[in-house]
Amino acid sequence: MDCSTYIEKYLSAHVDGELSAAELREVEEHLAGCVNCRARFAEERAVKSLLRERAEMRRTPPMVRGSILAALDAIDAADASKAAGRGRDRSAGADRAGWFSIRRARVWVPTAIAAVAVFAFVILHGAGGPTSAHAIPPFDVAIDHYDQFAERFEPNVKSALPADLSDAYMEHQLPGFLWNFQHSGYSLVGGRIDRLEDGTSVAYTFYRGDNGTILCTYMKSHGLQPPDGETREISGHHCYRYRGYSVCLSYPHGDFICILVSHRPMKEFMQDIAESEP
Amino acid sequence: MADKSGTGADRRRRFEDEALPHLDALYTMALRLSRNPDDANDLLQETVLRAYRFFHQFESGTNCRAWMLTILFNNFRNGYRKSSREQPAASAEEFERKLENESLRAEAGGSNPESILSGQGMEGEVETALKGLPAEFREALLLVDVEELSYLEVSGVLNVPIGTVKSRVSRGRAILRDMLASFAKERGIIPS
Numbered sequence: 519m520d521c522s523t524y525i526e527k528y529l530s531a532h533v534d535g536e537l538s539a540a541e542l543r544e545v546e547e548h549l550a551g552c553v554n555c556r557a558r559f560a561e562e563r564a565v566k567s568l569l570r571e572r573a574e575m576r577r578t579p580p581m582v583r584g585s586i587l588a589a590l591d592a593i594d595a596a597d598a599s600k601a602a603g604r605g606r607d608r609s610a611g612a613d614r615a616g617w618f619s620i621r622r623a624r625v626w627v628p629t630a631i632a633a634v635a636v637f638a639f640v641i642l643h644g645a646g647g648p649t650s651a652h653a654i655p656p657f658d659v660a661i662d663h664y665d666q667f668a669e670r671f672e673p674n675v676k677s678a679l680p681a682d683l684s685d686a687y688m689e690h691q692l693p694g695f696l697w698n699f700q701h702s703g704y705s706l707v708g709g710r711i712d713r714l715e716d717g718t719s720v721a722y723t724f725y726r727g728d729n730g731t732i733l734c735t736y737m738k739s740h741g742l743q744p745p746d747g748e749t750r751e752i753s754g755h756h757c758y759r760y761r762g763y764s765v766c767l768s769y770p771h772g773d774f775i776c777i778l779v780s781h782r783p784m785k786e787f788m789q790d791i792a793e794s795e796p
Numbered sequence: 797m798a799d800k801s802g803t804g805a806d807r808r809r810r811f812e813d814e815a816l817p818h819l820d821a822l823y824t825m826a827l828r829l830s831r832n833p834d835d836a837n838d839l840l841q842e843t844v845l846r847a848y849r850f851f852h853q854f855e856s857g858t859n860c861r862a863w864m865l866t867i868l869f870n871n872f873r874n875g876y877r878k879s880s881r882e883q884p885a886a887s888a889e890e891f892e893r894k895l896e897n898e899s900l901r902a903e904a905g906g907s908n909p910e911s912i913l914s915g916q917g918m919e920g921e922v923e924t925a926l927k928g929l930p931a932e933f934r935e936a937l938l939l940v941d942v943e944e945l946s947y948l949e950v951s952g953v954l955n956v957p958i959g960t961v962k963s964r965v966s967r968g969r970a971i972l973r974d975m976l977a978s979f980a981k982e983r984g985i986i987p988s
Contacts, residue, residue: 529966530965530966531947531962531965531966534940534947534965536947536962562969562973565969565976566941568922569937569942569972570941570942573941573942574923575820575821576820576827577820577823578819578820578823582840582841583819585841586840586841589841589845590808590811590845593848594804594805597804598804601804680875681842681871681874681875684870684871684874685846685849688846688853691853693955694866694870695873695874696873753956754956754957755956755957768955768956768957
């Protein structure tokens with residue numbers, strides 16, 4: 519390992535305790551014989567401590583704290599009265615969950631087919647078979663739904679407000695983050711939550727604009743690794759041309775993948791994604 | 797669904813024990829994100845109430861601060877960043893004045909160890925340098941260095957791959973180091 523490799527690739531992660539055991543051994547070996555990098559390490563650690571100790575910390579104003587506690591009391595009171603009413607009327611507590619229990623009863627045929635494809639991929643992948651750069655079943659799930667939704671999208675989450683959609687996704691243990699393509703001219707049409715065959719939830723968020731449509735799909739990652747082949751990166755997300763569509767794969771959380779699909783040419787699609795970033 | 801967190805009173809107690817101690821950290825981050833105390837108050841309140849509603853999903857033993865920061869960042873982004881893009885931003889002086897008022901009010905409410913430090917030492921320089929950093933570097937650095945989250949946790953909070961967290965921390969800290977270096981060297985905080 520040379521000095522520039524250490525500084526560019528390992529220094530920060532070293533100070534943050536984020537190196538693997540093997541990397542740490544390699545790094546320590548280099549530092550043992552390099553006085554400059556040892557000094558650089560001490561400096562990096564000093565910057566970290568300085569930030570930790572001296573970045574401003576604000577106290578929550580007492581009034582804000584008080585109003586939060588009062589709001590928690592109100593939630594407790596509402597939950598208690600809902601629980602008391604539930605014994606008399608089973609449907610009373612179903613307000614938020616109602617739309618979902620209806621959907622749960624009928625699994626879409628395309629969803630079922632897509633789920634089989636996902637499992638075929640997982641089995642292949644798990645058995646150590648080669649991962650084909652040409653067949654990415656989770657992409658197929660997203661694309662098939664994209665085509666279907668472009669013709670007709672029926673949301674099953676009642677509200678199309680980002681905060682409500684986020685709530686609904688989180689209630690099904692899905693990521694609560696919603697993309698915002700407003701600044702590229704897309705508006706949020708709505709969202710739907712379905713289930714794959716294994717019972718895991720999948721969320722679709724559909725966007726429509728003058729230039730086209732975008733579908734965001736959240737599902738369990740099923741151990742998916744980024745496909746091989748030509749890829750372009752934008753803000754840490756990987757973009758691919760796949761079956762004639764522009765596809766962007768990102769990992770909102772370790773367990774989940776987020777797949778964005780659009781008919782837009784790759785360049786414009788990547789521009790939409792870039793503009794959506796905070 | 798059975799209430800995993802037990803009875804209402806039980807949930808409330810657990811929430812007060814595990815989640816509410818992070819209130820000041822969340823408030824500070826809310827102020828940094830919304831750059832306006834009124835929006836920060838709304839963002840904080842919305843975050844805490846959502847965390848309470850979804851508290852049954854929080855896995856005991858994992859990092860509650862990271863979990864709540866994830867909700868905070870999601871709320872901020874889902875709110876379509878109204879303060880930074882849709883509304884005219886408050887002028888810099890107005891923003892500073894509001895921050896000052898908030899800070900004085902908080903100090904009047906009780907002792908605050910951080911406030912004893914402010915105005916002397918490196919606060920000014922550290923904050924000035926932080927404000928000069930691009931937002932994506934600043935957020936990653938604050939989450940790692942101040943909130944003490946792991947790269948994996950930060951990747952969840954910021955909704956970016958772990959490799960991106962790593963590079964943002966690395967680049968952000970390099971810029972910060974350059975900005976602070978001359979001052980820190982004068983003070984002997986870092987070796988010259």
